Amino acid sequence: MxxxxxxxxxxxxxxxxxxxxxxxxxxxxxxxxxxxxxxxGYPKEERMTAEHWKNRTRNECPWTTAWMDSIYRNHCVKDTFLTMPSGYKAHAIFLYAPKATANTAVVVHGYKVRAEGMLHIAYLYNHDLGYNVLLPDLYGHGQSEGDHIQMGWQDRWDVIRWAEVANDVFRASRYSSTKQVIHGISMGAATTMAVSGEKTPDYVEMFVEDCGYTSVWDEFAGQLKEEFxxxxxxxxxxxxxxxxxxxxxxxSEARQIEQVKKSTKPMLFIHGDKDAFVPYSMLRPLFDAKTKGRKAIFIAKGSVHAIAYRDHHKEYTARVKAFLNAAE
Incomplete structure (x- = not known):
């Protein structure tokens, strides 16, 4: 019993x-x-409109207003769509330089932003530096299809494809190819760094990353602790x-810092020293990880996340210009 x-x-x-x-x-x-x-998750109905981002740019960077009004009034901003190898329909906007040039910038937006949210950086390249500019909507953003956010990891393949599109669109009869810089902010910077570790065409010559994270794991782990x-x-x-x-x-596989270690082309690293969202402490490990090829650094004093250009637009422009010109 x-x-x-x-x-x-x-x-x-x-x-x-x-x-x-x-x-x-x-x-x-x-x-x-x-x-x-x-x-x-980022349902299509939650995406902010192009007008929202244009108005935000006008409010935060008023020096861009006349230029923005002009390029839209004169229908200089063009739309283009293509089907990516993965099968989804993707969208970008682009505009030609004021004078024919091979110099071209592919400008990559951040988390829950869209192409029009990067018009201030388009102003830097198109208005101030005389570049052609292409601004893609990443997967799940803007007018591109997609049911989730890829945090700049799988997006690297799409940006390489957009660089190819930019090369086809902007090379004039006098140029055999364009001379491109890929410039991203926040998640767009993470995308840019992810691209930098892959084999890219010769016409992709340089990268600018502004406040990107060392890895998706590091960023989410930090936010998990901070928010919850x-x-x-x-x-x-x-x-x-x-x-x-x-x-x-x-x-765990989406490690931008490992991509930077493999990068051989020039890269400019930018970060605000008051950034807590993508912690400023991530800047030095990323900069130190790049051991191949030219590199430079710009620390935006007093800037929080993703507003270094807004706070220091003259110095920001000068630093980018100097970095680009050093290759010539």
Whole structure:
């Protein structure tokens, strides 16, 4: 009788343990699914309009207003669509330089922004430096198709494709190819660094990254602690795994710093020293990681996340110009 009671008690403990394990797995799955949707979900109906970003640029960078009004009034801004190798329909806007030139900038926007949200950087290149400019909408942003945000990782292949489009659009009869710089801010900077570690055509000559993160894992782990007060383990691990199952890539593989280590072409690193969203502390490891090819650094004093140009637009422009001209 006693053995039967002990066996029954043992069974109960096993079932309780199994039940708790199942509950833990379900809780982790639910939390991971929430985190993935929270961080990467971006329904089309939530996307800010082009007019929102144009007006924001006018308000934050008023020196661009006359130029912006002129290029839209004179229909200088063109739309282009293409189907990416992965099968989705992508969109970009572009405008020619005031005078024919091979110099071209591909300007890449950040998290939940869109092409028009980078018109202030287009102003720098087109108005101040006389460049052709192409501004893509990344996957899941603006007028491009897509059901989630790729954090600049899978986006690297699309930006390389957009560089090819820019080369086809902007090379005039006198040029065999363009001379391109890829310039990104925030997630766009992470995209730019991800591109830099891949084999790129010769016409892609330089990169400018402004406040990009060392890796998707580092950025999300920091935000998880900042916003929810949670440690990275185990939620980051399970969410990263879920991301791989749903979208084919994981947080742990999306390491921009490893791409920078492989980069051989010149790169300018920019970061505001008061940035807490993509911490300023990420700048030095990224800069130090680049051991091949020319590099330069610009620390925007007093600037928080992604507003270095707004705060220091004259010095920002001068630093970019000097970096570009050093290659000539």
């Amino acid at each position: 006693k053995q039967r009671e002990n066996r029954k008690s043992c069974y109960i403990k096993v079932w309780i343990t199994l039940g708790m394990a199942v509950m833990l797995v379900l809780a982790l799955y639910g939390a991971s699914s929430y985190m993935l949707d929270y961080s990467l 007060g949670l440690p990275s383990f185990p939620l980051m691990n399970t969410t990263s795994l879920l991301c791989r199952l749903r979208y084919g890539w994981s947080f």
